[in-house]
Amino acid sequence: MPRRHDAKGRSLVEPFVRLPKYMLRCQAWRSMAPLPRALFVEVLALYTGANNGFLGLSAREAGDALDCSKSTAARAFEVLIERGFLEVSRDARFDRRDRRATEWRVTLHRCDRTGEHPSKAFMRFEDTGRRNSTVPNSSAHGPTRGTRATKLPLTVSRVGPSA
Numbered sequence: 727m728p729r730r731h732d733a734k735g736r737s738l739v740e741p742f743v744r745l746p747k748y749m750l751r752c753q754a755w756r757s758m759a760p761l762p763r764a765l766f767v768e769v770l771a772l773y774t775g776a777n778n779g780f781l782g783l784s785a786r787e788a789g790d791a792l793d794c795s796k797s798t799a800a801r802a803f804e805v806l807i808e809r810g811f812l813e814v815s816r817d818a819r820f821d822r823r824d825r826r827a828t829e830w831r832v833t834l835h836r837c838d839r840t841g842e843h844p845s846k847a848f849m850r851f852e853d854t855g856r857r858n859s860t861v862p863n864s865s866a867h868g869p870t871r872g873t874r875a876t877k878l879p880l881t882v883s884r885v886g887p888s889a
Contacts, residue, residue: 741774743767743770743771743773745767745770746834748849749834749848752848752849752851753851753852753853754809754810754811754848754849754851754853755809755848757809757851757853758805758806758809759805761792761794761798761802762802762805762806762809764792765788765792765799765802765803765806766806766811766812768783768788768791768792769781769783769806769812769830769832770832770834773832773835776838777838778831778832778835778836778837778838778839779815779829779830779831779837779838779839779840780815780829780838780839781829781830781831781832782826782827782828782829782830783827783828783830784796784818784827784828785797785799785800785803786799787827788802788803803828809848809851810833810845810846810847810848810849810850810851811832811833811834811847811848812830812831812832812833813830813831813833813845813847814828814829814830814831815829815830815831815837815839815840816828816829816839833845833846833847833848834846834848
């Protein structure tokens with residue numbers, strides 16, 4: 727049988743992110759776009775088993791990890807909060823003395839900051855018919871990134887003498 731721990735008791739097995747099947751099948755997960763799903767995996771990768779509630783990740787760091795802008799990452803955080811996957815355990819602060827990112831709590835696991843049991847709020851989410859919350863609302867003017875422009879009829883004008 728292979729060794730799983732070194733002489734000091736540290737694990738030799740590579741850490742992994744666990745996504746339970748019931749969560750992957752719930753309505754909240756299926757109604758999300760790929761970017762919030764990827765962000766949830768990034769936040770969950772910070773979890774060591776004893777630091778839920780202390781998971782510090784800023785929108786800028788999330789944007790760098792997901793190769794998107796910080797505002798897109800911030801919208802993905804909002805989707806995860808709305809769906810019940812994440813909760814803010816300590817808000818961000820940026821001033822001369824204190825520069826810290828928002829600290830998150832994953833509702834899938836027990837909170838190590840407060841001792842609160844897992845709420846699994848995502849299981850109570852009810853879809854209101856909106857498929858993707860990261861898409862800009864209909865009040866936005868003009869085409870936005872990622873949208874398809876409608877095809878306009880092509881008109882050909884002749885230059886030069888007409889016969």
